[in-house]
Amino acid sequence: MIKESLKKIYLFLIMVLLYAPILTLVVLSFNSSKSRSKWGHFTLDWYRALFQNQDIMNALYTTLIIALVSALIATLLGTAAALGIQGMRRRFRTLMMGITNIPMLNADIVTGISLMLLFIAFRFSLGFSTILLAHITFNIPYVILSVMPKLKQTNRSTYEAALDLGASPVYAFFKVVFPDIIPGVFSGFLLAFTMSLDDFVITHFTKGPGIDTLSTKIYSEVRKGIKPEMYALSTLLFLTVLVLLMLINMAPEKNAATSAKRISVSRGHKIRRFCLRKLTPAAIIIAIVIGGCYYGSKESGHSSNQVIVYNWGEYMDPDVLDMFEEETGIDVVYEEYETNEIMYPKVQSGAIAYDVVCPSDYMVQRMIESNLLAEIDFDNIPNLKNIGTTYMEQSRQFDPDNLYSVPYTWGTVGILYNKTMVDEPIDSWSVLWDEKYKDSILMQDSVRDAFGVTLKYLGYSLNSTDLDELEEAKNLLIEQKPLVQAYVVDQVRDKMIGNEAAIGVIYSGEAIYTQKENPNLEYVIPKEGSNVWIDSWVIPKNAKHKENAEAFINFLCRGDIAKMNFDYITYSTPNTAGRELIEDPDIRNSRIAFPDASELANCETFKFLGDENDALYNRLWREVKSK
Amino acid sequence: MKNKKLLAGPYLFWAVSFIIIPLLMIVYYGMTDSKGHFTWSNLAQITTPENLKALGLSILLSLVSTLFCLLLAYPLAMILSELSMNQTSFIVLIFILPMWMNFLLRTMAWQNLLEKNGVINIVLSFFHLPELTIINTPYAIVLGMVYNFLPFMVLPIYNVLVKIDKDVISAAADLGANYWQTFFYITLPLTVPGIISGITMVFVPSLTTFVISDLLGGSKILLIGNVIEQEFKQGSNWNVGSGLSLILMIFIIASMALINKYDKDGEGTAF
Numbered sequence: 021m022i023k024e025s026l027k028k029i030y031l032f033l034i035m036v037l038l039y040a041p042i043l044t045l046v047v048l049s050f051n052s053s054k055s056r057s058k059w060g061h062f063t064l065d066w067y068r069a070l071f072q073n074q075d076i077m078n079a080l081y082t083t084l085i086i087a088l089v090s091a092l093i094a095t096l097l098g099t100a101a102a103l104g105i106q107g108m109r110r111r112f113r114t115l116m117m118g119i120t121n122i123p124m125l126n127a128d129i130v131t132g133i134s135l136m137l138l139f140i141a142f143r144f145s146l147g148f149s150t151i152l153l154a155h156i157t158f159n160i161p162y163v164i165l166s167v168m169p170k171l172k173q174t175n176r177s178t179y180e181a182a183l184d185l186g187a188s189p190v191y192a193f194f195k196v197v198f199p200d201i202i203p204g205v206f207s208g209f210l211l212a213f214t215m216s217l218d219d220f221v222i223t224h225f226t227k228g229p230g231i232d233t234l235s236t237k238i239y240s241e242v243r244k245g246i247k248p249e250m251y252a253l254s255t256l257l258f259l260t261v262l263v264l265l266m267l268i269n270m271a272p273e274k275n276a277a278t279s280a281k282r283i284s285v286s287r288g289h290k291i292r293r294f295c296l297r298k299l300t301p302a303a304i305i306i307a308i309v310i311g312g313c314y315y316g317s318k319e320s321g322h323s324s325n326q327v328i329v330y331n332w333g334e335y336m337d338p339d340v341l342d343m344f345e346e347e348t349g350i351d352v353v354y355e356e357y358e359t360n361e362i363m364y365p366k367v368q369s370g371a372i373a374y375d376v377v378c379p380s381d382y383m384v385q386r387m388i389e390s391n392l393l394a395e396i397d398f399d400n401i402p403n404l405k406n407i408g409t410t411y412m413e414q415s416r417q418f419d420p421d422n423l424y425s426v427p428y429t430w431g432t433v434g435i436l437y438n439k440t441m442v443d444e445p446i447d448s449w450s451v452l453w454d455e456k457y458k459d460s461i462l463m464q465d466s467v468r469d470a471f472g473v474t475l476k477y478l479g480y481s482l483n484s485t486d487l488d489e490l491e492e493a494k495n496l497l498i499e500q501k502p503l504v505q506a507y508v509v510d511q512v513r514d515k516m517i518g519n520e521a522a523i524g525v526i527y528s529g530e531a532i533y534t535q536k537e538n539p540n541l542e543y544v545i546p547k548e549g550s551n552v553w554i555d556s557w558v559i560p561k562n563a564k565h566k567e568n569a570e571a572f573i574n575f576l577c578r579g580d581i582a583k584m585n586f587d588y589i590t591y592s593t594p595n596t597a598g599r600e601l602i603e604d605p606d607i608r609n610s611r612i613a614f615p616d617a618s619e620l621a622n623c624e625t626f627k628f629l630g631d632e633n634d635a636l637y638n639r640l641w642r643e644v645k646s647k
Numbered sequence: 648m649k650n651k652k653l654l655a656g657p658y659l660f661w662a663v664s665f666i667i668i669p670l671l672m673i674v675y676y677g678m679t680d681s682k683g684h685f686t687w688s689n690l691a692q693i694t695t696p697e698n699l700k701a702l703g704l705s706i707l708l709s710l711v712s713t714l715f716c717l718l719l720a721y722p723l724a725m726i727l728s729e730l731s732m733n734q735t736s737f738i739v740l741i742f743i744l745p746m747w748m749n750f751l752l753r754t755m756a757w758q759n760l761l762e763k764n765g766v767i768n769i770v771l772s773f774f775h776l777p778e779l780t781i782i783n784t785p786y787a788i789v790l791g792m793v794y795n796f797l798p799f800m801v802l803p804i805y806n807v808l809v810k811i812d813k814d815v816i817s818a819a820a821d822l823g824a825n826y827w828q829t830f831f832y833i834t835l836p837l838t839v840p841g842i843i844s845g846i847t848m849v850f851v852p853s854l855t856t857f858v859i860s861d862l863l864g865g866s867k868i869l870l871i872g873n874v875i876e877q878e879f880k881q882g883s884n885w886n887v888g889s890g891l892s893l894i895l896m897i898f899i900i901a902s903m904a905l906i907n908k909y910d911k912d913g914e915g916t917a918f
Contacts, residue, residue, distance in 0.1 A: 027726045034723055037794060038745050041756035044766065045748060048759070097658050104655025116655065119662050122670070125847070125899050127855030129875055130892040133885075134669030141672065157665040160658065169806075210743070218746045220858070238751050246755070254748050261747045265740050362880050465866045506783045506865025511758075520763055631681075635884065638877070639697075645869040646697040 042258065049251035058518055058537065066252040073249050075338070076237065080253060082148070083233040087216035090155035095209045097156070098163025099201075105164070106171050117168075120161045131158060132225035139226065140371045146228030154226040155216045162215060163208035170204030171197075229328050229355035229372050240333040240356040326351040327568035330367070330374040332555070333358055335429075337588035344575050350568045359466070359509075367392060373562045375569040381554050382468070384425050385418035386628040393424045394559045400570035401426065403577035411594035414554060417625045425556035426573050429591040431528035432552050432615060432623060433469060434545040436512070438538075441522035449477035449546045451523060453496070458503045462515060462524035465507035467641040468626055470497060472551050473525060476622075482551055483627045490640055497644045507645075516541055527553075529591030531612050543612045549622020554594070673896075676889035689890025698874055698891070702898075705870040708785060709853035712792035713800075716849045717842065719793070720800035724841075725834075727801070728808040742798040754791055754862045761787055761863070783865030791859040792849075799848035807841030808834075843906055851899055871895060 049067070052060030070076060105116045123131055135154045136146075144150055174197055182192035220235035227236055234253070241247055333356040341352045355374075357363040360383040367374060368390065379387060387393050398404055404426065411427045419425045437446050441460065452461055452473070464470055472482035474493040484490060505521050512524040517537045526534075531543035557576065559569045575581060582598025592613045593599060602608040611619070629637070680686045692698060745753065760766045761782040768778050781787045811834065819829040857872035866873075875895070878888030 030722060031726060034719065034797075035741075038742070038797070040760060041753045041794070042745055042748050044756040044759050045752055048756075097661060100654040101658030104652050104658070107651035108655070116659070116662075119666060121903075122666050125851050125903055126896055127851070127872065127875070127892065127899075129855065129857065129872065129879075130673060130896060131669075133879060133888070133892070134673045135665065137672040137676065137885075138665070138669040153665060157661070160661065164658075214743055214746050218750050220749075220751060234749055235751060238749055246752070250749075250752065254752055258744070258748055261744060265744070359880065365879075365885070501867065504865075504867065507867055508865070515762075518762070518764060638884075639695075642697045642869065642874065642877070645866070645873075646700045 045251050046255045046258075049248065049255045051248065051251075053537075054248060066248040067256075070249040070252045070256075073247075075232070076234075076247075076249055076253060079232040079234050079237040080257075082231060083217060083235075086148075086152055086155055086233065087213050090152055090159050090216050091209050091213040094156050094159035094212045095163050095205060098160045098208060098212075099167050099205050101160070102164045102167035102171055102201075103197075105168070120164050123158045124161050124165070128219070128221035129225075132222040135222065136225040140369050146226060146371050148228075148231055150226045150228065151223055151231070151233070154222050155219065158219070158222060159212035159216060162211045163205070166208030166211060167201055167204040170201040174200040229330065229374065230353035240358060325349065325565075325568070326353055327565050327572050328353045328355070328373065328375045328563075329572065330355050330357060330363060330377045332356065332378060335378065335555075335589055335591075337584045340576070340581055340584055343581070344572065348568075348571055348575070350565075350571065352572075367560050370562050373564050374560055375563040375565045376557055376559055376572055378428055378555050378557055380626070381415075381418045381556070382626040382628040384556055384558055387558065387560075388419065388424055389628065392560055394561045394563060394566060395423045396426065396559055396573070397566075397570060400567065401574040401577060403574050406577050406579055406582065406595045406597040408594050408596045411554065414552075414625065415556060418627065419556070425558050426577065427554050427556045427594040428576065429529065429585075429589070430552065430554040430594050431592050431613075432545050432620070433464075433473070433525065433527055433550050434531070434543055436516055436524045436526040436531055436534060436541055436543050438516065438519065438522050439540050439542055441519070446523070446542075446544055447547050449473055449548055452477075452525070453500055453503070455503065457522050459505045460522035461500075461504050462512050462521045463500070463504045463507050464512075464525045465509050467637045469525065469551070470507075470641065470644075471637060472626065474500075476546070476548050476550055479548065482624050483629060485629055485633045485636075487636075490636065494640045494644055498647050501644065501647055527591075528612050528615075529589065532590040532607070532610065535612075545615060545619050545623070547622070549624065552620055552623040552625055554625065555591075670896075673889045673892055676885055677893040678890070680886055681884075689887050690894060692887050692890055693894045697869070698871070701869045701874050702871045702895075704785075704868065705854050705872065708789055708870070709792065709850050712789045712796065712853045713846055713850045715789065715793045716797050716800040717845065720797060720804055720845065721842075724801050724804040724808050727805050742801055746798070750795070751858065751862075754795065754859055757787070757791055757794065757863055758782065761790075782863065783867055785864070785868055787863040788860050788868060788870075791863040792853040792856065795859065796849040796852055799852075800845040803844040803848065804838055804841040807838045811837050846906060847903055851903075854899065855895065 050062050050064070051058075052063040052065065101116075101120075105113055108116065132154070135150075135157065138144075139146060139150050139153075179192055179196050182196045183189065187195065218235070219233075220239060223233050224236055224239065227233070232240070234250075238246060238250055241250065327350050329352055331354070335356070341354060344350070345352055357366070360380050363377065363379060364383060364386070366372060367377060367387070384393075407427055411430060412422055414430075415422060415425055415427055435446055435449070435451065437451075442451075442457075451457065452463070464473070468482075471490070471493055474496050475482045475484050475489065478489070478492060478496065480486070480489045480493070484493075506515075508515065508524075512526045513530050513534050515521050516524050516526070516534050519538070519540075526543070528543065528545075531541070534541050535543070557573045559566055559573075563569055576585070577595060579595060579597030579601055582593045582595035583601040586593045586595075586598060586602065590613075599608060599614070607613060628634075677689050678685060678687070680688070693702065758765070761779070762768070763778070763780070763782070765782070771777070771779060781790070815833060815837075816829060819833045824832065855872045857870065857876040860866075860868055860870045860873055871891070875888050875891050878884050878891060
């Protein structure tokens with residue numbers, strides 16, 4: 021008895037481990053606060069919002085259709101392959117199984133990258149079909165590895181006996197072999213489906229513009245915090261599967277005992293079992309597919325009159341895109357990236373011809389130097405007059421003749437601190453090296469920002485390429501490491517709102533939002549100076565719709581549109597007409613959003629330092645991180 | 648029997664197009680510099696102290712998580728295999744079910760649980776117990792790995808266990824073996840193939856992960872997966888990234904070949 025209850029306790033503990041995070045997500049889906057680390061009150065709003073969110077629903081259907089189609093094709097190919105491999109001589113069999121094991125053994129990242137390299141080399145345009153191909157590729161091994169053991173258990177003599185008795189090979193296969201391996205085929209399919217559903221890395225590398233699966237959607241949302249609709253969707257998905265499983269398993273099982281007494285099994289019983297085990301799941305799957313096709317058909321109404329936009333994650337009010345489409349009749353294909361460094365190779369490789377991209381200052385410079393950008397025809401952008409001249413002047417640091425770029429947002433990097441958790445007013449980077457705040461410091465997890473802060477603290481330029489200065493900065497960063505709670509990019513926001521840390525290095529645009537959520541937070545540009553950055557719109561050379569791109573940029577330069585975007589993303593706008601429209605005088609004159617010249621006196625803009633210096637920075641940063 | 652082999656044809660074509668050729672492209676990138684000249688320097692990158700340390704730490708953490716997975720999964724698989732037939736498929740699916748919640752979301756949820764002001768610490772402080780401060784440490788990464796990859800250890804072991812002929816166990820008992828003797832001399836050796844594929848399926852993704860170490864390690868701990876990811880994403884250096892991937896791949900395949908020597912069938916028994 022004790023043994024039995026021990027077993028139960030053990031099972032229970034494992035269940036807790038497996039389901040605790042899921043429970044957390046379910047709870048978060050009912051949380052009225054947008055922040056992950058703050059509980060508001062109970063709400064069902066996110067479920068309502070979910071069904072109105074076309075983006076998430078599209079991503080859901082793309083995910084499901086890719087999972088379903090790739091699992092089906094993989095099951096077909098994989099089962100056939102397993103049969104074929106079974107019939108091979110040992111040496112070939114080992115070779116084939118070796119090849120099959122490669123995608124299983126390889127790191128996802130290697131598989132994803134290798135497929136991306138292939139697609140780019142053979143000029144496949146990245147999109148739905150490339151994701152599908154990639155998913156089929158990594159799904160097949162799961163099917164083969166599920167079917168093979170079952171196939172080995174089958175008795176070859178029965179198959180041969182069937183042939184001897186006059187069955188055709190196909191007939192014999194379906195009557196004799198197939199029933200034996202069907203559990204393997206089924207579990208292979210299920211596994212393939214699940215793997216496809218859960219994959220992020222491979223999809224990330226093989227997807228094209230305007231298409232997202234849930235994983236890539238979530239990943240691009242990490243920058244600004246996960247939208248709570250996602251939690252709601254996950255909860256619904258989870259519950260659907262749970263119900264499906266219950267249905268399938270609640271139906272009486274056809275086990276040995278019942279098949280022996282098969283005659284006594286009533287007809288009604290059989291029908292009920294059929295309904296529960298086969299019909300309901302099939303109906304749900306059909307509903308999913310039809311729904312997917314319906315959504316798909318709505319989406320495929322793209323005309324050739326379009327503009328392909330490649331922007332930072334969560335960096336534009338979605339309503340702006342709708343308004344643009346309505347007013348100009350140009351379709352917007354919208355894709356997001358997380359860092360300049362992810363964007364750059366994608367544009368450089370030319371695999372996707374983006375029409376308009378929004379890189380930061382130093383990346384604009386790099387793209388100009390790599391000859392990737394087209395000169396903008398400013399006659400098509402009359403609204404440029406709304407952009408403050410100071411910002412055009414600042415842009416000259418990376419775009420010397422103002423030929424290639426139109427400023428979109430700008431800001432500074434500074435310290436966000438929790439007034440209740442620090443003792444003294446903060447005005448210097450030195451606080452990041454203060455032992456008092458051990459484990460309460462959040463540092464930026466990007467090479468240039470981390471080094472920029474440190475170089476400024478040391479009194480050097482944040483574009484330093486002097487090896488001694490950089491070594492000094494590196495040593496200081498290593499010294500700081502034990503004090504740092506975490507290196508983060510996007511989560512500074514949530515962690516600061518949730519009182520997880522006292523001090524964080526953050527972009528000014530995020531500071532306004534965090535203050536709204538947690539009034540104890542204060543932002544400061546340290547006196548040693550900092551980074552002032554500009555994100556600008558540029559048009560790549562290989563853009564296919566240059567005039568549409570210019571129309572798009574012109575639209576964004578309109579005062580009312582700039583104001584809408586400012587309200588949504590809270591990053592400072594260089595658009596003076598837009599700034600005038602901000603209703604709240606506190607924000608219009610906010611020193612965080614619009615610091616005056618004196619505060620910016622010591623600030624610098626990042627420059628592209630060349631490939632060699634980039635490599636140097638990366639090497640030094642890795643030395644810091646691996647200490 | 649001859650035409651049966653042809654069934655593998657489409658797969659062979661597929662495998663060459665989408666497995667072999669892409670791998671060759673990695674090899675090409677790994678062995679050339681940015682101008683397309685042949686070089687060993689990308690491969691040699693692994694010998695820098697930072698990369699060696701990252702690789703060493705990755706190996707250590709993934710070994711530890713594999714061990715934990717095995718220790719947790721084996722009794723679990725035994726308990727599951729003893730359940731009546733009626734419930735097993737359900738129970739097994741219970742372990743696949745969490746995968747239907749997105750991997751990134753699940754791992755982020757652990758942040759919520761483990762944080763300083765997280766759920767677990769709120770519960771602990773309610774009972775006046777000491778705080779749990781493992782977030783942003785290697786312990787949290789190991790926890791994340793064990794959590795994410797445990798099903799991959801349970802399922803293969805379970806599959807092998809249910810196939811063991813009960814008569815063999817009874818025979819051992821009849822011949823006077825006690826519970827533990829039966830376990831060590833009969834059950835354990837018979838489940839070796841399952842253990843091996845379990846080890847493979849936990850060790851490899853743990854070794855190469857970058858998401859778990861990012862989310863639960865606070866990016867303070869650099870694993871080899873992070874190094875490669877950064878080469879591709881932050882450094883935009885595909886050549887070095889490919890070179891390191893190549894090393895990692897060779898390392899994995901070599902260690903798996905070593906392990907697979909014990910798998911007498913020489914073929915996967917994962918599912």
